[in-house]
Amino acid sequence: MAVGAAFTLYTVFNYDIGTIQYIGPGLFPASVGVLLGAIGIFQLLVGERGERLHLSSINWRAVLCVCSGCAVFAIAINFVGLFLSVALSTFLTAFAQRNIRIIRAGVQSLILGVVAALIFVVGLGVQIEIWPGIG
């Protein structure tokens, strides 16, 4: 049911841009939106027992670590270069595991930083700074 509600929401979004013109840019998205909304309402009515999303069954730790790790990468890459960004983000995301060994994770991140530099910059010629000032 939560799913159905989410869908109806999506379609509402659709409408404000949707009905700009008749067979213009709006038609297709609007119809897609309507269909989605219809399905959502249908499921609500029929009482389709969607999977209950227990808040406890979400692996919050993993979600947090992975997301923040990637976010850190996104922020860091523009400032400190590839090596550090990779090392930082992989280190952060490693915390998602329960039985984490900090030193091992740290070493791994450094190695991965090097590997990333090798594969992407050296191997493939991607234009990313490896370290502020190099590359």
Next chain:
Amino acid sequence: MGFFNDIAMGLDIALSWNNLLYCLIGVSLGMFVGVLPGLGTLTALSLLFPITFYLDPTAALVMLAGIYYGTAYGGSTAAILLNMPGQASASVTCLDGYPMTQQGRGGVALLITTIASFLGGTMAIILMMVFSPVVVDVGLEFQSPEYFALMLLGLVAASTMSTGSTLTGIAMMLLGIMIGLIGMDVNSGIARFTFGEPRLMEGISIAVIAIGLFGIAEMVSSIGSDASRNMKSHSVSFRSMIPKRDDVRRSVLPLFRGTAVGSFFGALPGAGALISSFMAYALEKRVARNPERFGKGAVEGIVAPEAANNAADQAAFIPTLTLGIPGSAAMAIMIGVLLIHGVTPGPRLMLNHPEMFWGLVMSFWIGNLILLVLNIPLIGIWIKLLKVPYHILFPTIIMFVCVGAYSLGNSAFNVWLIVVFGALGYGMRLLSLPAAPLVLGFVLGPMMEEHLRRSLQLARGDILTFFDRPISAVITTIALAILVWGLGAPILRKVKYRNSKDVKLK
């Protein structure tokens, strides 16, 4: 005679050092991915997608394809030895493969499945070589209505056959279409769904969606559950692999049947290796003289599914390369590669870029051969690989995710998008919402819109144009039929169930 010219040209290209290298990388990775449970084909394809940006398109496809059909080889290894399938399509192989290991015939099982995989795959390649020109010829007759109908069919088929109810499949597909519509509208130049964000004008790259939806979601789901792989050391010596004559005799027909099933289902949009392997197994059991042997180490029970899933993987390329219609999320990624390199998929592909097409097909041969070699003598290595601890794998994947996403356009924005889609993907897994229709909807949606618009323009608003033209009429009818069946079958089942309950009560 043009046929042989094509083959020669293809071989020429496939055997170039560059392409050979990427083929080798691809199939090795494919084996690796296939062997390890917990690392899926889609994840691997998405992760390597950004890298393909820097390769030439043929090499990129060769590598990705290698990964794709390579996984069909590896999946059976863990299934046979550990009763744990490395790939979903290998689940059926566990049923008879593991008992064989328990009977000490694990080596035989491995050898036979490898050969079955090889033969199944190569026969499907032959099919592909023979049929593709035919399909392309038909495809060239296609115009917008036909394309629209075909895409509709593909989407409907994918939604119906995905995990979860047909309705959820359709919903996901619609969601995918909407995400695909983000960006500038080609016909009118109006920006849609960009919410004022200029970086969204080009739309979202399929790589980003794939990486987030599959890569990150996979990671987050798998971290908590660290399936401890207890390896009972079944040492597999070379000699122990030699099968008995009886085994060989029993394997021949299942091999052909499996290949047939696989090729058929593989070429269908929506169906793939998974369904093929299950169907092949079911068929064998139905056809067998003494079906009680199944589940206890019957050779037919491993030969047929393995031939089927390899054949299916190869056959899946047929609609993708000849018509430009991806039958599954993995194929959608292949199409994505083509699009990124500015190659338009469709029947024109074979005409405009024959070297790419035939080079790719020939590389399938080479890849399968390489896999045959990799599998048989090197089995021991693959077995050791099963012990790779997750804590090494996982940060490596994150690294690929982040750097890969960033490198697509040198933008950190992509990385943020990945986080978003990763969260979405994870949420979808929790709610058991199928992801494949979403990806397909994303890729096909905008194209469908274009064809729909064009069809209606040409027909001046006449919707029946889809039914006027013979080809599109047929396709559209099939699509609608599948849709109705997909929606109606569960209802019918419920009604029947309720009726039977009533009968009991009386």
